[in-house]
Amino acid sequence: MSTPSPSATDEISWVLTPLLELPGVLHAVIATGDGLVEGASDGLSRASAERVAAMTATVHASARAFTTAFTDTEQPKLAQTVVESELGFAIVVPAGENTSLAVFTTPDAQLGNVAYQMQVQVAALGRAMASPARQQDTTLRS
Template identity: 45%
Template sequence: MTVVPKRPLLRDMSWVLTPLLEVPGVLHALVLSGDGMIQGATQALTREAGEGASAMASAVQGACKELVRKLAGQEESPVLHQVVVSTNYGFAFLIPAGDNTVMAVFAQPTVDMGVIAHAMQVQVSKLGDKVMNSPARARG
């Protein structure tokens, strides 16, 4: 399966997702900036769905960090390693993939979760610091 964006992206990183599509059960994958801007997506995912998923993935990561910070009684935000959402439709995996960058994968409910998590970590290890960094946008 090839990875091609529907419209040009500011910085197209769709190609980094190709190895993840080889994992049995993976349906979609995304690369997004920490503020929820889509930077790459698998071809089977519509642009509208990708943009919505990117925004939600960013919000979920922020909510998870704040949840853990509050529960841990800490002042500083924790370092988030992975978020997994399990549903009857399948699993959503979110991991940091570089400075201000997140990788998201959606897979079938029958998938081997360990295989996907490992494949994501391997891809981030190979490319994270070299390729998948998104400068934070200026506020204001």
């Protein structure tokens, strides 16, 4: 079985490559807070990636509300949300302002390794997004 790779058309999908190389990671999506796809692994159809992105926003909002209900803390900062099923694990982590990273793994994936690599990739994404765009020098020097 070949490892899925990120779609070349999605500019920030490079964040997904190291995750998709981990044993047991099947799919990955970068989603906006309002449920739009910013990047997705090739193994997902566009329709599936859009559903995952929409559900990522919903799961993240629900987890925040759930935590608030238990703690009476408004706007708690989430580290990760994990959904376990017989088919595997869905893990969602915040990936900066209004962005989330979600992966789906097999049931036997090493979740500690996956969660760690997700944080590494979120940090890399944050650094890339904070870097100023390169300016082309339009002046000619003689």
